Amino acid sequence: MRGTLAHFALLLLLGYAALAFAAARAAPAVVVRLGAVVQVAALGLASVDAVRVLMTGAPQRVALPFTGPFAPVALRLDPLAAVFVCALALVGLAVALYAPAYLDRAGHRMSGPALQALLSLLEASILAVLLAEDLVGFFVAWEIMTGLATAVVLADGHRAEVKRAAILYLVVTHIGTFAALAGLLLLLGDAPSYSFDALRAAAASRTPLVYGIGICLALAGFGAKAGVVPLHIWLPEAHPVAPSHVSSLLSGVIIKVGIYAMVRTALDLAGPPPAWVGHLLLVVGLVSALLGVLYALAQHDLKRLLAFHSVENIGIILLGVGLGISAQHAGLPTVAALALAAGLFHVVNHAVFKGLLFLCAGSVHLGAHTHDLEEMGGLLRHMPSTGRAFLIGALAISALPPLNGFASEWLVLQGFVGATQGSPGLLRATAPLFAGGLALTGALAAACFVKAFAVAFLALPRSENALHAVEVGPMQRLAQNALALSCVGLGLAAPWVVPVLSRVGASLGAGRFTPIPQTGVLGGLGVGSVQPAVLAVAGLALGTALWVWLGRGMKARATGTWACGQGSVDGRAAYTASAFSNPIRRIFSNLYQFERATVPVAGAAPYFVMRSKTRGAISPLFEEHLYQPALRLLRWTSDRFAPWASPSPNRGLVVFAVVAALLLTWAAS
């Protein structure tokens, strides 16, 4: 069957962008709102296709009425891509609802119509990447996507930190793209065309060494886009500085495109993956997950905190994918299907709750004019709807039942439980470590979101802005509530969704996956299909009854917070974000290398210091121990070539690029 809906979606988005640039000055408000309508329509259409593909399991071809410079542009929507299209659609719809009112008030330097146009183009380019069926189309769309993402990040390009973030983003992702391209070209070998089919066919004639180098380059390259540790350093810089609805899309979807490319390469294009690829992904996943959440805990800028959590969740997804590969080799095809499904489910879930949380962060910025948690406090009073939505997002990202984050994270954990039954080997030996690491990640994420929600929304305002915060408008609330509802819905629907997702692995053809049957217990893994719903309903009934009954005693009385007999509490007495994460930072002090210094400002030391000032700083681990030495190495290298290259890192980069390009040409020929 030929899918035309996704095709229309692409055309709609492109058409709107053209119109928006043309009419931006004439009627900006109309253009902005039209953009929302177009995005809703386009993503709605695309999602219809995606759901159909997922349900039937049959891929769809999409033909475009033009051809590319190297080959006919072929687009294809298969179940794997469909999962990501769903994620895009869910987040994109909410963003479309959210954007107009946000753009009216946010006051970004870039105009609303321009942002809407760029957003539409960005969504189109994501669709194109997901639908691409050949390397040229894929990388062209990929580069366009990167460029557009940089452009929207630069919405406030006059600010130095935004510029820095954009440059960092461009540099890292381009090195990544370059590596990925090199890797895929290596894998392609001397195949006759650049089509994916040619790549798949080339698997048979490849040596393990070429495969190894190729897959590593590709995974690292795409991993940079996904924000995998240690290639994540751009992510916490770039995502927070973008407009919040764009951050939603960046963190919710675009980094997932990196995951898409990794899964596509490892499980489809490069042929059946050997066990070590799975192990590699598991290790990388666990490191990303743990470091991501630990660094998130140390943040007090809400958007940076959320960005670091993206690193964490990418790690969880990779744990699922990695287990999906490793379990096959341990003789556990069902576990493999379950784990991959869990990973893909987490792709969608993370898109939904992270999109939600970034929208809420945007609303908080509109309402309280800050991203700094230390300047918030008590926002729930003024922004109840945003607060509720944020709470649901927080519960979801903390993997708490019955929400969607729980469903997917719990399934990954079940995968590791299943892995203990595998044939003896590395996976079975290390299963407890990964399970424990995943549980640690989840618990730390919960700690982090207790902090984020409580410090932002509970207790007392810590600044004038927080005191006078205002709730956002109805459309923005609708967008947030829609995503919040999706968190609940996906969580409760997990028993029905997971079997569908478990078929994706089998559809890829390069791996042994046994899908889970649609009904009943999931593959003997103890996941009753009724259970989440039963527990949720029972919990809701019991909880509501209790809540009502608890309030029906003597009439409740309002009073001041107990302040040990002192008059009252104020914001300075309440826990700050830094204070809250202090125990964890101390426990993991090896990773943080936190330094604090307190110096007197007024008074006579040492006994009469009346005022003092304290500063604490985390020395960035990777910047210090990986990137700095790398740069030093680069500098050193370029120093050796001093006669014909001045010792600047930029020049060094050029030299590096030229050398790499030469090597690549040699490899491809």
Add this chain to the structure above:
Amino acid sequence: MLNLIIDALAAGRVTEEVPGPRAGWAAAAVGRFDLASSAPEALRAAIELCPAEAIAVERSGGKAVAVIDDGRCVQCGLCAEGDAAAFKNVHEEPAMGRSAASLRRRFPLEGFEGASLGPDFALDAHDRVSREGARLAEVVLKRFRRSLHVRHLDAGGCNGCDWELNQLQAPQYDVQRFGVDFVASPRHADVLLVTGVMTRNLELALVRTLDAMPRPRLVVAMGACAISGGVFGTSYASRGGADRVVAVDGYLGGCPPRPWAMIRALRMVLE
């Protein structure tokens, strides 16, 4: 460290039965003081010596009455010193009651001439008796009798009462067996137990602490300071008894009251 437990089990329980009000008195132990001599000079000397202004001679209806206020008496024994002393130590606990006035014990004086002596207790009408305890429904009192959580507040004493309260947790007394426990938060408390004179710097804190307690709740003042100010009385720095600031449901005299008396006083307010 298991040996600590083994030793403790081997040594056995030390919790004592609640003695009667008169039982368990050491021969020398200070208790309450009763009138021993109506001699005016002895009374005058006692009033002069009394550091807490707890003794007075009142004239009511033409008859002279010696008054000793257990709500003020700090049991220093100065009034009972010497052979011709006006008062004697009777080795009984100081009085407890539901009002500060009920702690004043009166002794008719035979053949006493002359004007009133000592402080005028009638002027001292600061008794703010709480009716909250009396109003509590039987069901609440019954539940309090089975579970009573106490929040202690030192309003400014010498710390003696506090140490005695602390001793209630000693295994010999084991106040927990009566369903009584001390709690950290006023939110969890049923009784506010005040010791010490009401200092100026803690007045507002006392009010706030009471406000932080959920109703129904009771206030008990223990020790001479918490009832009247004891030796510290009223001054630029203090207001005297706790009932100058909040309504009180029960009073127990003593400086400091002994632990058994404290346990009995807690039971008294629940009756």
Add this chain to the structure above:
Amino acid sequence: MTEAARKEADRLVGRAPDDRRALKGARAYALALEELAPTVGRALAASWRFGSLVADQPRPGEVRLDYVFVAPGVRVPVVLGLSVPPAGVPSIALACPAASWAEREVSDLFGVTFSGSPDPRPLVHHEDWPEGLFPLRAGVNPPLPVERVSGQYPFRHVEGEGVMELRVGPIHAGIIEPGHFRFTAVGETVLGLEVRMFYVHRGVERLAQGRVPAAALAIAERVSGTASVAHSVAAARAMEAALRIEVPAAHALVRSLLLELERLYNHAGDLGNLCAGTALSVALAEGLIIKERLLAMNQALSGSRYLRNLVGLGGVRRAPSSADLDSALTGATAALESVERLANGIFGSATNLERLSGTGLLSPEHVRALGVVGVVARASGVRTDSRVDLAFPTPADSEIYGTLKPATETGADVAARAQVRLAEARESLRLCQGIVTRLADTDPAPPGISDRTGGEGLGWAEGPRGEILTFVRLEAGRVARLRVRSPSRMNWPAIEHAIPGNIVPDFPLINKSFNLSYAGCDL
């Protein structure tokens, strides 16, 4: 040796003692205003320890300031006296941080202003006290209750990202006295602590004025509940010095016995209480059992569980019978055996010892600068003990205490303070045994008396927490000025310096190891 030290003190001050001054129990010099700072500078350089600052108004219109120091070897406190108009005294706090609280107190109560003070904030009066009202100044009698004004106390301030204030008290969660601790912290990491006291300021010094000595002693006995004996002995000694009363040996010995018994029950109780901070519940219960037995023993001996009502002017009000003394000694011996077992539990538990070691370090430099006394000073390796530093008014005591070697530790942490307490409890029992033996050979006598009705005197006693210095001026048989300097007054400011570097949940443990009296400090 003592004589040489006294000559050295004269040389340091630059003159002979002021023989016009009727102050007894001290070596008093008269200083001019401008001599104060250089003299104090030389005194501190010669390792004199700041003891007390006594403000008094023997004549209306001027305030006399007595700076009391304890100089090594002199064996009586050295007093630098200054008659000043109530403004413009140079502050010595910068050179001598130990004097800072004393200066602030005198400003609050007498309205004396100290120029150049590094910390001129009010101390005794809280923010709602009306300005310009000085309750101890002669002739000041404000209508009661004193009106409240609105105001804010300027706490020390730490600024920085994520810094929060942990404000604890005045009402604490346990059965503890009121005081306010303000931690500046980032979570568990404590950056600083400010202690705010004087919630239990009852105006003791003012209340004693106009009382007869017996009543004033009853008040002094109630300055701090668990140091009743020490406070009343110090006050009685001051009065006896003022009135030139000789205390008979039998009486002096009983007082010393009471002082040691007081130390014993306090130290035993403190050792048990330390376990509340480390949740060693069985040991905590054992500590309470021991303390209860000691309190019952106290009651059998004195009629009061806190050993009250025995100390009187000129001696003791009632001599305990030899049977009472013997049973007290038996009780104390049995209690010490239990304490030894308890100590085995406390120091023998690896988990417990881990909590105590290295926690709440207070360096000897801080101890010296802040004039810290008692157990806390000795646990930081600074040997100050008024039983050794200062002479006893009677030969009987001097003989008993001649053999005393004050226990010191160098650990300066919670464990060291516990060790010092244990060693002192042992030492107290040994002293008790000596005293009871001596008493058996001493003839009973009536308390000392005097026909004087006025005078000034300084008295001291080593309470469970450390040295108490009390000044008394009597006029016409009544107290005209009582000035108490408790060990807690000197030690409270020091706790602020034992906290930084520790974590929040260790504070209660450190606080217990100091075990300071709020009432004794606030008066």
Add this chain to the structure above:
Amino acid sequence: MSLAVRLALTLSQAALLAAVAPLVNGFIKVLKARFQRRVGPPLTQGYRDLAKLLVKENLHAAPTSALFRLAPAVSLTSAVLASATFPCVAFGGWAASGDVLTALYVLALGRFFTALAGLDAASAFGGLGSSRDVSIAALAEPVAVVAVLVLAAGVGGPPDGAVLAGVHGTVFTSWRLLAAIAFFLVVLAECARVPVDNPATHLELTMVHEAMLLEYSGREFAASTLAAQVKQTVLLALLAAVFLPDGLGASGDPGALALSAAAFAAKLFGLAALVAVVESSVAKLRLFRVPDFLGAAAGLAILAYVAREAL
């Protein structure tokens, strides 16, 4: 067995565990009192305290939000739900086919809300409690998960009702004991017990769990207190029924059911006694030694896994 019977069994277990929770806590208190050479509170003191709280006022501090009022209901609900997710007495015929991991996650939901409520009143004590609680939980949860994993590895699947039936009658093994010890240490940490927390303390600055509840009063405090007790009972029951399932019946016939109920009760109170013994014999750890303690527990759990692989 029909679904109705299975549901009834499940619900009655949940209700029973919730009902018995204050008794278990009281038992620990009485035992501790005996070690302290005193009588201690009546065994039923927990119920008396709860009954009393029902007639008291709910106080709401000014800064608190609706979340403060919601949290007690959520935490109690989560504790009760967790007690329904695994079978305590008979393995066969369990209605909720959930497993032990679900129980842990459901309990985590309660903790999340309690921790939030601790911060809601803008009191630093609540903040202290919350931040410590989530930090300790972050370290305890992975250990619990690994311990459960060991068990799952041993029985060939996640330890749920169906799979656990297979354990019945298996030989008691060293690795199962190691896993049980690891989980016991986690229980001490999760239930705010010495050496991690001191349930008997009155010192706000040292509290972990109770610090979060300092602002609660009346019925809401009753619910929060009961929730903590139910959580403790659930975790001890998990230990008794899942880690040490010896003596539990596989079938649902009344005789076997009664026998295994007796065995379960004996183990539950035996474990409670063990808690009392541990709590009376060690000091509370310094806060930043707790990671070492839980690290040791993690080591035991890993050792258990290795032992299972090796044996």
